[in-house]
Amino acid sequence: MATRQVYWNVEGHHWLYLFFIIALAIFVYGVYKRVKLWKLGQPDNRWKDVWPGIKDVIVYTFAHKRILKDAYPGLMHAGIFYGFLFLAFATAIITLQADFALNIFHGWLYLFIKVTANLFGLAALIGIVVAAYRRYIQRPDRLDNKPDDAITLVLLFTILLTGFVIQGARIAVVPDPWAGYAFVGQWMSIPLKAMLNEAQLLSLHVFLWWLHLALAMAFIAYFPYSKLFHVLLGPLNQFFRNRGPIGIPEPIDFEDESLETFGKSQLREFSWKALFNTDVCLRCGRCQDNCPAYLSGKHLNPKRIIQDMRVLMEETGAAVQAQNKVLAQAAGQEAAAASESEETEEWTGRALIGEVIPEDDLWACTTCRSCEQQCPVFVEHVDKTIDMRRNLVLMETRFPAEAQLAFKNMENNGNPWGIGWTTRADFITGLGVKTFEEDPTAEYLYWPGCSGAFDARNQKVSASLVKLLQAAGVHFAILGNEEKCCGDSARKLGNEYLFYSLATENIEVMNNYGVKKIITQCPHCYNFLKNEYPQLGGNFEVIHHTVFLLDLVKSGKLKLSNADKKTVTYHDSCYLGRYNQIYEQPRELLKAVGLDIKEMAHTGEKSFCCGAGGGRMWLEEHEGQRINEMRTDEAIAVKPDYVGTACPFCLTMFADGIAAREVGEELKALDVAEILEKAL
Template sequence: MESLIFGIVLVVSVGYFFYRVNYLYSLLKFGQAENRFYSPLKRLNNAIKNGLLQMCHFKINDKDINYAGIMHALIFFGFVVLLFGEIELIIKGFIPSFSFSFLGFLYPVYLFLEDLFAFLVIIAIVMSLVRRFVWHPKKLNYHFSAYLILIFITVLMLTLFYMAALEMAKTGKVNPYEPFAGLVYKLLNIQSYSEVAYHIAFWVHMIVLLAFLDFIPNSKHLHILASIPNNYFANLGPSMALRDLNFEDENTESFGVKNVNELTWKQLLDGYACTECGRCAQVCPAANTGKVLVPREIILGIKENLFHNAKNLIAKQELTPLVTNDLPKENPHGYFEYGFAIPDKALWQCTTCGACQNVCPVSNEHIRDMVDLKRYAVLTQGEFPEKLVPIFNNIETNSNPWGINADYRLDWAKDLDVKTIDELKDAEVLYFVGCASSFDDRSKKIAQSFVRVLQKANVKFAVLGKKEKCCGDNARRLGNEYLFYNLAQENIETFKAYNIKKIVTTCPHGYYTLKNEYSKLGGEFEVLHHSQFISQLIKEGRIKLSNNIHQTATFHDSCYLGRHSNIYEEPRQIATQAGFNLTEMKNSHCNSFCCGAGGGMMWLEEEGERMNKVRTAQAISTNAQNIITACPFCMIMLDDGVKDIARDDIGVLDIAQVVEKSMA
């Protein structure tokens, strides 16, 4: 009778689990098609490395993230090892005398591993409790479900030890292959085997195990099922890969995303995979300077909106949109929480720095979700911050956000004898100056220094002059895809008309856009950032640095040069060769803190604490005499940051200026 009852409970529980999983899978089918099935070997490598081997927890060097990574890895590997023991127990529910002892010498080895990993899981639970009740990090969600899971896991481990200890009571001896269960046997001073006690422990264990199983697809622990597939289907292309919009289709009534079923199935899967660990919030410059934006809540907002609209999706009825004008209520314990509607204000606070995506353990793609939503706001609704009206108009009429006429685009080059492509059609390389270095007085110095470096290195280069247009980066990140599309097409036509093969930029935003996004529109060119090009010139012996600058400096990693383009060492090597003694900021390399200018934020009014002030303070804390960067937008923001605190003794330099100063 007991076996029959156990069988019924098992079938009902497992049946419900698969019913719920199938339901969740059916919701993914409402998402738009997306090809994430190419390059299966690369994808398998991602799934193994970040999922099975748990390397996803060690992407950056951070005390809390690495601590949590060890904790989660212990639980994950513990459950992998304990899975075989659970199978053995389930079979025992039908055949009490069953065991895997027929495996011979392997069985004692497994008993030892099971005992060891059960103990390590207990250690991980203690680590989790210390973290939640002692450290109390802001990034965590302190919901009851998290504590319920910890209770479930603890009960499972303790009942395993207790059942093993009862088995030892049959012989009156400690099994040497189960030292921790043996410790329980001794501590409880179990004198004899109790059939009743064993059955109670067995049923408690199984009820908790099956409750845990059914809780997984109904809680944040859905990531247990979705995280490895999500790592398999990770983006293998450029870090901010976006969906193409077809502006030639006259039947298209709207662009961008309004409702959850307009997202792709992979964007919906991101919500399932989210562990709610809060790492994206921890590293987000907006979330940590008093903004409404919390990257985690963008992903969770999509998931909650999917669940909220599930019945209407199935019934093909009107849906609740993803975005709301309402602001979320403040969370006294941590960051804002959105629910099933994302506040539109949050979308216009993202700098697209990529810190969230870089640290995410399950390969979620926060940026494209926000860009998709902004595309709908800009292209379909025509609703966006008022500050952007003149910016879009400037780009549309004068091909630059400053709104300065193209006739003045080459003013920075007066008296430098810079040739345009019309004057030097066989140029070795085209220098794509960019809007900032063409029109902003501080950034002009970058272009001037770089040109003098090229001239001293006898590089045969040319510029487009009046024919150069904005690369479209700001327009695209702000959701104005149509404006980006037109700018890109015009630039590509110009490049092709002059048979341009090689382009160098002094702006990481232009570098990323020309290199990664123009190719989809037919613009295939070799694109280099000026730090890469200068590094090549040094290696070729065309530039010699005198190593005569004996000063200290700290290097600020531009988001678009570092995280988005993986260029970290070239500018540092150049600065070191020039004679600078570099000191790293706490947030450096892939963990760099954004200056606040990216994603079009340069043109918007920033609420809360200013990001550039935070980053400037981090730089000043190194006691360096200079802040070196390799991005005109970063230079503007950091220079403002230094001036705001009246630290005129600190220099803010671009890597091109560093090279010019040091050239022999």
Template sequence: MNIASYTILGIPNFVLLTIAIIAALVFFVNRVRHLYIVLRIGKEDDRFKEPGERIKAVLKRILLQICVLKDVTRNDLAGIGHATIFYGFLCFAFSYIFMFARGFIPGLSFHLLGGAFAHYFPLILDIAGLLVMTAVIWGLTRRYIVKPPRLELSLEAVLILGWIFSLMLFHFIMEGFEINTDPHEMPTLAFMGAAFAGFFANIETTTQEALFVASWWIHVLLVLGFMVLIPYSKHLHLLLAPFNIYFKSREPKGALVPILDMEEAETFGVCNIEEYTWKQLLDLYCCAHCGRCDINCPAYLSEKPLSPKDLLNDLKVHLLEKASFLLENKNGGDEETKEYEGPSLIGDVISEDKIWACVTCGSCIEQCPVCNEHVQKIIDMRRYLVLMESKFPSEVQVVFKNMENNSNPWGIGWATRADWAKDLGVKIMSDDSDVDILYWVGCAGSFDERNKKISTSLVNIFNKAGVNFGILGAEEKCCGDSARRIGNEYLFQMLAMETIEILKNYNVKKIVTQCPHCFNTLKNEYPQFGGDFEVVHTTEFIMDLIEKGKLKLTKPIDKTVAYHDSCYLGRYNAIYDAPRKILEGIPGINIVEMDRNRNKSMCCGAGGGRMWMEEHLGKRINEMRLQDALDANPNMVCTACPYCLTMFEDAIKEKGVEESLAGKDIVELVEEATA
């Protein structure tokens, strides 16, 4: 059947096809161009270094479908459906080249690529089509009947899924008519096409020819329509996710972006959408509303107003609403800058409650298939509120002052920082800096009664293993993690720079920290200000001592232990195995895993400076996390973070389960096992 020379109302088909393609391209290109121009409103951000690694990440995430397959679980198999549709679509995308080309070139067929290809490809297409249709029906069933919590009942999803289903259906129909009107020498392997051909067999040949052209046209229009639909819908991720993954940050996960020109800048943080970088705006385009962020977000799960998914989508809607105003003001340079009369970013679009609800646990980023970076956006708004407006939960002011005046959030006299170690014979660097290791105690380990015991245990372990170590004593300051994550970049940088200078003066090479927040800040953020030290977490350090035979875990501890992954140790620094291996090495210990573990571990509720804020809204995050632990039925929950331990022990007391569940730091268990 020669589609190219077929005429409709005397007009050759190829002319009509050209018109259709141009029309679709006009809509498509126009929208994409607009999205691009809007994106360019964003601030500069260098995301171009290391192209090789970036391409690798794109190939891995997309071609291998790691983006969605990484988190397929028994309860959430949707990733398989996505991969099915993706691979099916790849096959069809290839076949569409032929379908469109046939509209221009008479006699073009799969034979162009050889007889074998022409013979087998239709079979592959039919299988793919059938699988895609199955996946679509499964998808619709899930979304509208099973209703998993992360999905919304949007009409857009029905439209898209229906569209994909129709594309497959019309492929089969078209194939059926083609088999009947243009019989091949060899029997076709396209079993679906053959089935439809059989179904249409009794229709007259000329009618079938017309119907073939009609179904070809419907198919062509569906494809063109789909192309237009993409940039207008959440399916924009089809087009842009590869770019978003390519431009993903290559900085350490745990490092926030620094404000570099603090003395010169006039504004700090973000209170207008256009103050985000282009990459932050690209994130907004890429969100596919899959909700993986939401169902792993402690704030969302504990019924706080924040939903990472809604955050991005509200920002996207706001961006596109404000775009015309921004573009107008950008181009018309001679006019006075007009005030935008639409909704304000902070307050109207994103409420302050949402901004303060985030625990910066990084789970949204970890789970996002398209590599969106949510946390920095929230921190940027916090920076505006804190640095420009001095607006933050009232209880935070005293924390800032405490850090300023006494270099610790509790506000205990700075000179007493090393009092916990008075009777332990610990070297203080100012007395004797000839040490191999600097033990960075951290504020919790120095001032919090419960955590001081852990510091003492660690000193005992160091002594047992013959580690030559020292502490900074009263010269140690808060690392600034909470200050930075609350948005007080100025205070953070002051603390960081003072500490870096002290560490450099002592020519410190290797630092061991017990607190994952200190660990992350010293390791990943201090290099931003010239502080390059080897920073090791206690769990890694202890594991090393055990492997070298310097520490022997001999004394049994007969407990069933659930290990809780701290966000800043696990998700941000990928330390999942060291603590588990240590526990496995302790005789008698039976390890159980909570449902949410490793990179899906749920925050204790204290991250992102939330340690210092009241929890007025929703449920208590630490009590929810305690429930996770109780569900695993241990008699001990083990942490490797002072905040996590505090949050757990508070929840244990609150729920009155002290009898059945104890909270311990891994350091205490190691000390006990080496006794």
């Protein structure tokens, strides 16, 4: 039967358990130190959904779903990951056989282990070589190098290499009828046999065996002190991640008069999960590589924010420990301490906002969530940005001056431009649409949003949409002058108080009319009404116009001819795509009227923000390139006739970008509804 002698040529292997216990102790101490750091944060119950958590670990760790989306580093990682997975499996089986008297290391399992350990070990070895090549020769911008990176690579590399040489030495000495299964070991044995005699081979084997063992123990001991920790933390973070509607900030209860601080300005105000996040991040840089702010030359870098918070967490941890020591001493000295303890200064350390994270970085974020979408281990960046913006707005009132105008306009007239609220209904009613007051039995509420109601360019979109809805015989009405800004920009700019007042007023109006179903034409309104209003008691069925129109087309209620033979590139709005996974419906609509779709370099989940999200629509862009112009360049590059959008902000940004690039003759930015209307 196929097998081999375990611990061949090795005496006293039981010592390894002693070493193992020492390594484990170092490991446990390391974990304990980190756990203590995480516990500096606030409690947050993340055990709510266990099964979805386990499923996520299977999908995102074991099936590598997100990791492989970036093919080159993804495959590199897969080689290392699956390599070590199978090697760990092999080692476990051997341990069971040798020391737990489980006689299983023979027959097909033996051969299976032999071949997989060789195959995957080789894959891991290649993965590590590629990783080193990428990191130190190719040097992509998104990687920053620390000693830990090199140590880890060398450690893994030597563990693998020594393993194969050990195997080769054994095969060279003991004829193995199944050596072909251990093909790497067999290759190794050929030069070894040629160069060394049997005695030399035996000493080499035993030396490397112990070296291999020492390295493996070093691996265990080093694990929680290094990036290796991600092997454990990554899956845990996938398990603990936010599920349900994406990117919703925590509500603040403004009725609670005991609240004294709003937003977060100190590390310890964040939940343990936020601090945990900073350890989970292993600086792969996918976030940075997909951040429109970073790519357009702003100082903001999502990776750096997380890493800088990590450093602050360590500083805070050290200070808290030192302080506890002082307190303990003081308690020991009792009376004398009472007078002195007042003199011991409260440790404040570096300020999270300003010193650790520059304020400009917080305002540069478009909340496009590409960073989070690309992160293989589900680090959550955007909610932290919003929490800190809240502090700046609600407590410090320090924010870009332009935001103040938008805030005041929203307060006084319920729209960011400050156009008189009594004129909101004018344009839409001019299209023959009734208000809910006039037509309370309407099945759908049509929510044009501020842009659709006030902005001349987006009014054209409203006109197209209304025509399409009318043609399909949809019974709908608007709130008219009773509609207010949904609160998206206010909330994302950190003005939770303003959001709260806008949202509660909107909800009250809609509940009074008994609104059940809402059609929106702005993804920001869509996301807020659908996902965020439930926090404040507004529960409606909300449908984005592209989804609604597709249903109308599919059910035959909306009959469209083929539009002109044109090509279009569809720009995924962040709040429709990444926030709500609506990628296909707008494209299907465009195909339904016979248009050819050309995809831009960044598309779907990797779509590149237009630059207007997160309230950036109302802020000036002083640093670096303009994001909308970069995105327009991507559209120009595929030479379409139209850029199709499904968001008024994106439409505005593209219109500006097209004007800036002076390509208005060749390229038109149109909403999907406008394109459809041409085929009516």
